[in-house]
Amino acid sequence: MKRKITFENFLSGMPARDYIFQDYSYDDQIVRAAEMIREADYVLIGAGAGMSTAAGAVYGGKWFEENFREFREKYGTGPYMQDMYSAGFYPYPDEEAYWGYWSKQCLLGGIDADFTPLHKTLLKMLEGKKIFCLSTNADGQFAKAGLPEERIFCTQGDYFHYQCAKGCHNKTYNGISMFRQMDQARKDCRVPKYMVPKCPVCGGRMNMNLRIDGYFVQDDHWYAAEKRFSDYLNEALSSKKKICLLELGAGFNTPGIIRFPFEKLTAENRNIRLVRLNLNEAVIPESISERSAGINADMKKSIEDLAALV
Numbered sequence: 001m002k003r004k005i006t007f008e009n010f011l012s013g014m015p016a017r018d019y020i021f022q023d024y025s026y027d028d029q030i031v032r033a034a035e036m037i038r039e040a041d042y043v044l045i046g047a048g049a050g051m052s053t054a055a056g057a058v059y060g061g062k063w064f065e066e067n068f069r070e071f072r073e074k075y076g077t078g079p080y081m082q083d084m085y086s087a088g089f090y091p092y093p094d095e096e097a098y099w100g101y102w103s104k105q106c107l108l109g110g111i112d113a114d115f116t117p118l119h120k121t122l123l124k125m126l127e128g129k130k131i132f133c134l135s136t137n138a139d140g141q142f143a144k145a146g147l148p149e150e151r152i153f154c155t156q157g158d159y160f161h162y163q164c165a166k167g168c169h170n171k172t173y174n175g176i177s178m179f180r181q182m183d184q185a186r187k188d189c190r191v192p193k194y195m196v197p198k199c200p201v202c203g204g205r206m207n208m209n210l211r212i213d214g215y216f217v218q219d220d221h222w223y224a225a226e227k228r229f230s231d232y233l234n235e236a237l238s239s240k241k242k243i244c245l246l247e248l249g250a251g252f253n254t255p256g257i258i259r260f261p262f263e264k265l266t267a268e269n270r271n272i273r274l275v276r277l278n279l280n281e282a283v284i285p286e287s288i289s290e291r292s293a294g295i296n297a298d299m300k301k302s303i304e305d306l307a308a309l310v
């Protein structure tokens, strides 16, 4: 028998009045959020692209035009060569061109990038708490800011590793020294043929270890981080102590990884508080609004204001 779709199950059980306009003042919300963080024994950070942006990461604009000038001259200034995100999707004609571009993005966007003062402010604010960081960012800035690797789970890969393009085996390779050599040798946006890595198993091409298609490799390191994350969350939930989910700039690009699970956890556990910081997407479902604070503002200011109160 066919199940009839009602409005309620169309909404996946979420009350229809959720996601209404919320009218709280910034100062009130900061005070509420600071209290939620202060009282928590466990703080699970969920960091999206907005965290890196607030911390000072630059991807586009004049910075991109200056640093990727030769790529814009070679490939045109069309839809791809606008910023480091779009340029990654350019259909590079061959592997010499692919690595010519990516070696530069990895160095500028992650390996040599250092925009960690805000990350450090955040970690200092959370001193003494049991913390863990779930992140969709590839730039490695939480580790650079001093958070131990065993407290971080980067679900979407990073700018430091590469893999078989077809994911034929379950391993990733550290690319730091390779990218530096490529950076030195790059001419006309391309690296020499002898520098192009080949898969040691199938002999095929290799790609960045970033979740951009169905071939993303989750290696032993990934599964170990997943297990540490799951152990942390289970310990926090079974402790019955206070838990704060601190969501930082996780918008609607991949809301299924941090944003929606955080809402679900908050809805299902009375001892959880949700603090959502976002430039303009900090809306909170009304059904969990009493235990949540959503703050629409420049996160650099919000984090600094919170740090002064916690």
Ligand SMILES: [Zn+2]
Residues within 6 Å of the ligand: 164, 165, 166, 167, 168, 169, 199, 200, 201, 202, 203, 204
């Ligand atoms: Zn392979």
